[in-house]
Structures are given as C-alpha cells and as structure tokens.
Amino acid sequence: MPQEPAAPQVTDHGGGVHSIKVPIPDNPLGHTLVHLVETDRGPVLVDTGWDDPASWGTLTAGLQALGTEVSAVHGVVVTHHHPDHHGLSGQVREASGAWIAMHAADAAVVRRTREAEPGVWLDYLCAKLAGVGAPEEHIAPLREARASGRMRTLPGLRAALPDREIVPGDLLPLAGRRLRAIWTPGHTPGHVCLHLEEAHPSQLPGNGRLFSGDHLLPGITPHIGLYEDPDEAGAADPLGDYLDSLERIGRLGVAEVLPAHQHAFTEPAARVRELLSHHEDRLSGLLSLLSTPLTPWQLAERMEWNRPWPQIPYGSRTIAVSEAEAHVRRLEKLGRAERVVGDGVVRYRAV
Template sequence: MATTVGPQVTEHGGGVWGIRVPIPDNPLGHTLVHVLDTDRGPVLIDTGWDDPASWDELSGGLAALGTSVADVHGVVITHHHPDHHGLSERVREESGAWIAMHAADAAVVRRTREAEPGTWLDYLAHKLSAVGAPDEHTAPLRAARASGRLRTLPGLSSALPDREIVPGELLDLAGRRLRGIWTPGHTPGHVCLHLEEEHPAQLPGHGRLFSGDHLLPGITPHIGLYEDPDDATVTDPLGDYLDSLERIGRLGVAEVLPAHQHAFTDAGGRVRELLDHHEERLTGLLGLLATPLTPWQLAVRMEWNRPWEQIPYGSRNIAVSEAEAHLRRLVKLGRAEAVPGTEPVAYRAV
C-alpha cells in the first residue's frame, strides 16, 4: 500500500504522500505531514513544528517529490497545536498558499495572538491552585510571569487561517473530494478529513481518512480541558471525543493516514479499542474516588506512562487537565459528584 520515496517520504498512492517532519525534543519524534496532489498544485495537510530542522525536512521532502514549498497551493490544518500548525505561516509566506482551519480552533489561534502576554500564566496559575496544586507547583508560573518568559512559548503567533473548514462540506480542492469531519476532543476544532475516492490498492471500504491526532494506531491522544480564560462554560471534551470516535467509526474507511506513527486499516476496530479503553479508565477512576479527591490528587494517583515523580513539570499540567476532563465526564454521567463545602473542590464516586 505504501512505498518509500526517500528516508523521510512515503508514497501512499493516488496522489498522496507522507513527509516525516521532526518535532524537536519530543518522544513522538515527528509529525506526518501529508501532501495531496490537486489540479492547482500540492496541498499540505498540516505543516509540522516551527523549527529550522523541521523546515529543512519539509522542504527536502517536497523536493524529493519534484516540487517545492513555493508550489504549495493550500494548507489544511487538522488542529491548532504547534506540531501541526507551526510552519503554516512560513509556508504561506513562501508560496502564497491559503490556510484552512475549523472555526473553533481559529478562535483559539486568534485569542492566543491577541492576549496580553501574561494572561495565560495568570490563568494557569489560578486554575491549578483551584484544583489543588501545591504552592511549589504554581511558584514557577508566577516567576515566569514576573520575568516575561511567556514570550518564548510556542504557538503565541500562529498563523491566522484564510479559510474555514465547514463540517460536512467538501473543501475547494480542484480534482479531489476531501470532506471535513468535525471531531472535537483533542482540541475544540479538531477535524479529520475524508478523502472520498476509491482506494488506490482497492482495499475494501469508503476512501481514506486523514485523522490528525484523533485516531492513532498505537497511542491515545491527550484529552484535556478546552482552555479559554474568558469562557466559564463547563465543556465535556472527553464526551466530545467519544462521540467523535463513534462518528468516525461509522464512516467505514479503507485506510487511516494519521499525523503520527503510521498508516493503518481497520479504523472500526481501533475505534472500539479506544472506546473500551476510556470506559475502563473511567471505571478505574471511580475506584480511586471512593475517597474524595481534588483533580490534582486524582492526577497524582492515576496511571500514566511513568511514575508521577518522573513526570516533567509541564506534563503534570497536561495530566491534571486530563484528570479534570475525566471528572467532568463522570459528573455528566451521574457517576461522580462534587463534595459540598470542599475548597479546593473534591469529587467522589456516586
């Protein structure tokens, strides 16, 4: 089904290629940037991390295909995270390409660009304190706020898109049928992209799916809270993700082309595995919540890929956000509740 064009490039047939674009200092290793040939020129699905080595690999991968960044006609972004959207502005500057993104993630990009630099650190420090983080954990955030180091964080000046990916509609790609499927969960505006064309190797199923981070063959994406300092709406990202998984499972695609790891078949089987995984995890958390716990205390006790003591500082913040997302799901399902009068708020199984 796939052939290697060069060390970083894989041909998937039918005018589709994948380029391995490295993510610096990240265990994921690389983002798979997909190239889709159209009658108006190549279109990229995601662009990779904004880093000189990543740019070189993206440029080199396109050169191996007999094209260049300057020839890129458009950029379709699955979601706003910097390992997917980081190089989009530079691609647009070099080529004049348009950039398309779902409105919900475009709003995140716009909000981040317009925010006063210290807003995010203030919000995060307050939020972590509210969920039970100890003072020694929030102290570095306050120190960073005082020193102005926020400006060095990735994603603060991400490219604003020119076009909107409208769920259920075909994108305007000459000679191709690519439909946007809204799959919130990993981010509020994450999209998968359904290539509604016969599989080039005649595999059974309905076309191919560029799945971004929504559906990966061997890992589960992070599902945390949708962060918006100005919005007090109680969202349910894990519920959104599980609903989105079921929607993708019903497509019956022949092959999945994810943004990490490798292409795979049997999307329906992988969806079932992930649904089962999250149900098992929710059930396990109920056991922990036999004793009331704050979200921080729950995160410390949850099972991660390493002991809590070995989890880096920034990853602990991500872990707490994931614990909160699971708590919200349990509360919405009526399987857990907040304990009245607790500060920070603790939760218990019902």
C-alpha cells in the same frame, strides 16, 4: 565539521498522496506526518509541522524530494491548532501565497492567543492549578516565568491566522479531489478529520481514506484534557465530545487511516473499539477512587500512566491533571460524580 542533514523521509501512499516526516524538537512523539495531496491546482498540505528551522528544512527538502517546491503549495488544511500541526503554516503561506483553512473553533483559539497579553495564559494557568489542588512547588515556576517575561518564548503565541474556514460536512476546495471535512472535537474544540472519498489506490475494501490528525492514532491514546479557554465556565465536556466523535469515525468504514503521528494503518473500527474501551475502563477506575472526595491533582497522582507519578516530568504533570479533569467532568455530566467546593479548591466524589 557540521553534519549534513539527513535525507527527508518521504512516503508515497499512492493515488497522489504522500507524507513527509517533519521532526518535533525535544518531543517523544518524534515527528509529525505532513501529508501532501496532489490537486489540479498544485499540492495541498494537511498540517505543516513545528515552527523550527530544522523542521522547516525537512519540510522543504521533503517537498523537493517529491518533485515540487514550497512556492508551489496551493493550500494548507490544518487538522487542529497545536504547534506541531499548525506551526509552519504561516511560513508556507509567506513562501507560496497558499490559503490556510481551519475549523472556526480552533481559529478562535489562535485568535484569542494572539490577542492576549503575553502573561494572560500563565495567570490563568496558575489560578487554575491552584484551584485543582496543585502544590505550590508546582505552581512556583509558572509564577517566576510570569514575572520574568519568559512567556514570550512559548510556541503558538503568534501562530498564523487562517483565511478560510473548514465547515463540517463540506467538501474542501481541492480541484480534482473529493476531501470532506468531519468535525471531531475532543483533542481540541475544532479538530477535524478529512475523509478522502476516493477508491483506495491499492483497492483495499472500505470507504476511501482518512487523514485523522491526532484523533485516531494506531498506538497512542490522544491527550484529552479540558479545552484551553480562560473563559470556559464548566459547560464543555471534551471527553464526551471525543467519544462521540470516535463512534462517528468508526462508522465511516474507511479502508485506511493516515494519521499525523506514527504510521498509516488499516482496520480503524478495531482501533476505535480499543479507545472506547480504554476510556470506559479509566472512568470506572476513577469512580472507585472517588469514594473519598479528591482534587483533580490527587486523582492524577493516583491514576495509571505510562510511568509512576514521581517519574512524570514537570510539564507532563500539568497535562496529566488536565486529562484527569476531562475524565471527572465526563463523570459529572453523566451524573456519576459531583463537585465539592471548599477553601478555594475543587474536589469530586462519586454519587
């Protein structure tokens, strides 16, 4: 007998703000917190969750548990383009006619991904991994996927194009609410946080509430890797962008943060300080490793992760190498490291 689906997990955060735990299939994060903001024109969602039938079922059941329907959704505000946030936006729009808003930098990623031939990303990734010193046994499965056409099954290839642009500093068009966009690049080039400039419903001291997406999480350090742009020529500095954005968010002095994963939390300034310290420690550790020239892959092998390198799954190793690259790029921008190119592979050394 098939099991009945579990009742959706919904939370009332007060002041016309709710969240729905939407599952992410086969992912240790577990779920995305999709937030619903009541407005005078109907509910507006902040993110939508992963494009999966179970996730869609949870989202629609959660809306019903909150006394509404997906057909009533007025708009969708996307914090960033990743599939656990933007994945169901298109289905919500089809079911309701809702508008979808996203920052232009992430909208460009969505557009570029949709317009590219299915194998372009794998070609780029294979070349990129070879250039940072990845062993052939890591690249070989990607070459096989390219040859077999499995690229067509990967998420995000046909993500919905937004029809509105989120302009940093502007109030979003939410009737009866004051929700201001704050550009917080780093996790993605167009990541935005959303500042609800209204008194906290429980009268907590501080400057309103913040929908933080993946930018500021209570117990997870967001992934900061190089931006996914095959045409990127080395000018971008995602970690620098992230650290600058963190400091700006810390200065807001909000009473409470409503992130896209884990749980709501207070005292965001303390969490910002923890993250700034974490990345400074990581940069210092990398500098000590770079007394000898190393490739980004070799750096990633030597960096401290939540488990030993041999135990890190295949896909996570690619993500880890991108994070190593972002950190060494920051050192390069600061003039504390330089690249040494030879035999088609890039290496870095401390200056």
